[in-house]
Amino acid sequence: MTQKMKSVFGPLSSRRLGRSLGVDLLPFKTCSLNCVYCECGATTNLTTERGDFYPASRVLEELEEFFAKHVNIDYITFSGMGEPTLHTGIGEVIRGVKAKHPDVKICLITNATLLGDPQVQREVEGIDLVMPSLDGSNEEEFRRVDRPAPGVTFEGVVNALKSFRAANPVEMWLEVFIVPGINDTPESLERFVKLLREIAPDQVQINSLDRPGTESWVEIPSRERLEEIKSVFEGCGRPVTIISRKVAMPDNQPRGAV
Ligand code: SF4
Numbered sequence: 324m325t326q327k328m329k330s331v332f333g334p335l336s337s338r339r340l341g342r343s344l345g346v347d348l349l350p351f352k353t354c355s356l357n358c359v360y361c362e363c364g365a366t367t368n369l370t371t372e373r374g375d376f377y378p379a380s381r382v383l384e385e386l387e388e389f390f391a392k393h394v395n396i397d398y399i400t401f402s403g404m405g406e407p408t409l410h411t412g413i414g415e416v417i418r419g420v421k422a423k424h425p426d427v428k429i430c431l432i433t434n435a436t437l438l439g440d441p442q443v444q445r446e447v448e449g450i451d452l453v454m455p456s457l458d459g460s461n462e463e464e465f466r467r468v469d470r471p472a473p474g475v476t477f478e479g480v481v482n483a484l485k486s487f488r489a490a491n492p493v494e495m496w497l498e499v500f501i502v503p504g505i506n507d508t509p510e511s512l513e514r515f516v517k518l519l520r521e522i523a524p525d526q527v528q529i530n531s532l533d534r535p536g537t538e539s540w541v542e543i544p545s546r547e548r549l550e551e552i553k554s555v556f557e558g559c560g561r562p563v564t565i566i567s568r569k570v571a572m573p574d575n576q577p578r579g580a581v
Contacts, residue, residue: 329377329381329385330346330347330348330377330381330382330385331344331345331346331347331382331385331386331388331389332344332345332346332347332403333345333396334394334396337398337400338566338568339454339496339528339566340397340398340400340430340452341396341397341398342395342396342397342398343396343397343398343399343400343430344386344389344396344398344399344400345400345402345403346382346386346399346400346401346402346403346407346416347402347403347404347405347407348376348377348382348401348403348405348407348409348410348412348413348416349376349377349403349404349405349406349407349409349410350368350376350377350404350405351363351367351404351405352364352365352366352367352368352404352405353366353367353368353370353376353404353405353406353409354366354368354369354370354405354406354409354434355369355370355371355406355409355434355436355437355471355472355475356369356406356434356436356469356470356471356472356475357369357469357470357471357537358434358458358468358469358470358500358536358537359467359468359469359470359502359536359537359538359540359541360468360500360502360532360536360537360538360541361536361537362533362534362535362536363404363405364537365537366405368405369472370409370472371409371436371437371472371473371474371475372409373408373409373410373411373437374409374410374411375410375411375412376409376410377410377412378412379410379412379413379415379416379419380415382412382416383415383416383419383420386399386416386419386420387423390423390424396427397428398427398428398429398430398451398452399420399427399428399429399430400429400430400431400432401413401429401430401431401432401433402432406433406434406436406437407431407432407433408431408433408436408437408438408440408443408446408447409437413443413446413447414445414446414447414448417429417446417447417448417449417450418449421449428451428452429449429450429451429452430450430451430452430453430454431447431450431452431453431454432454432455433453433454433455433456434455434456434469434480435455435456435457435480435483435484435487436471436472436475436479436480436483437483438453438455438483438484438486438487439479439482439483439484439486439487440483441490444486444487444490444491447491448491450493451493451494452493452494452495452496453487453491453493453494453495453496454495454496454497454498454528455484455487455495455497455498456497456498456499456500457480457481457484457497457498457499457515457518457522458499458500458502458506459477459506460506460510460511460512460514460515460518461477461511461514462476462477462478464477464505464506464511465477465480467502467505468500468502468505468506481518481521481522484497484522485521485522488522488523488524494525495524495525495526496524496525496526496527496528497519497522497524497526497527497528498527498528498529498530498566499515499527499528499529499530499556500530500531501529501530501531501544501549501552502531502532502541502542503542503543503544503548504542507544507548507552512552512555512556513555515555515556515559516555516556516558516559517559519556519559519561520559520560520561523561524561525561525562526561526562526563526564527556527559527561527562527563527564528563528564528565528566529549529552529553529556529563529564529565529566529567530566530567531543531544531549531567532567533567533568543567544567549565549567550565553565
């Protein structure tokens with residue numbers, strides 16, 4: 324059964340998360356980045372300003388409507404058409420779910436831009452899995468791939484990832500989205516290895532374009548190229564997997580903040 328409500332959608336069958344019930348906390352399309360590969364389209368509200376975009380109480384009501392149907396799920400996943408941590412009610416939703424359904428796992432898919440904020444860190448304390456992104460190995464690549472809101476920097480995102488890692492022992496799967504010609508030169512890959520070693524996620528996941536992104540010039544790397552990149556990334560000492568759907572099993576979720 325799949326259903327679409329105002330904020331809750333799914334459950335969707337996800338290769339990484341099993342049966343995942345999505346929660347989209349933001350109006351289209353509110354994000355702190357405007358990634359060239361985003362499958363949701365261009366960001367229309369490019370911002371780092373957090374807000375109460377949709378009442379947390381209403382999100383919890385929608386979730387209870389879903390749970391009343393007794394449909395089994397593996398995860399509730401914060402994802403969708405923007406950056407979930409921009410919503411100031413995310414902590415209330417997490418606490419509300421865990422209070423009534425302590426066995427339900429919660430995953431946060433995030434672009435990591437706000438993960439260094441101690442307030443955000445406190446709000447998401449109850450999650451079971453975090454899946455942040457790191458799409459550049461330096462400032463130039465970050466700006467070309469992710470086109471951030473004013474004030475968001477590569478250094479800030481790297482520091483946010485390290486800070487979050489230190490503050491919260493939750494499982495972290497760090498995604499690197501490969502945009503051929505921008506962030507896959509030998510020098511880029513070596514810089515990524517150093518960063519991955521420093522951040523030390525539980526897993527590194529390599530992704531690439533599956534469906535049309537915001538910019539039509541974004542290319543899809545070959546399987547061989549992704550395997551080469553995987554081999555280099557394994558130098559960071561963490562498990563590395565290729566999750567690109569063009570070269571792996573289908574996954575029904577769009578690549579917005581997911
Ligand atoms: S891919 Fe995610 S972080 Fe990038 S613009 Fe889309 S929603 Fe925002």
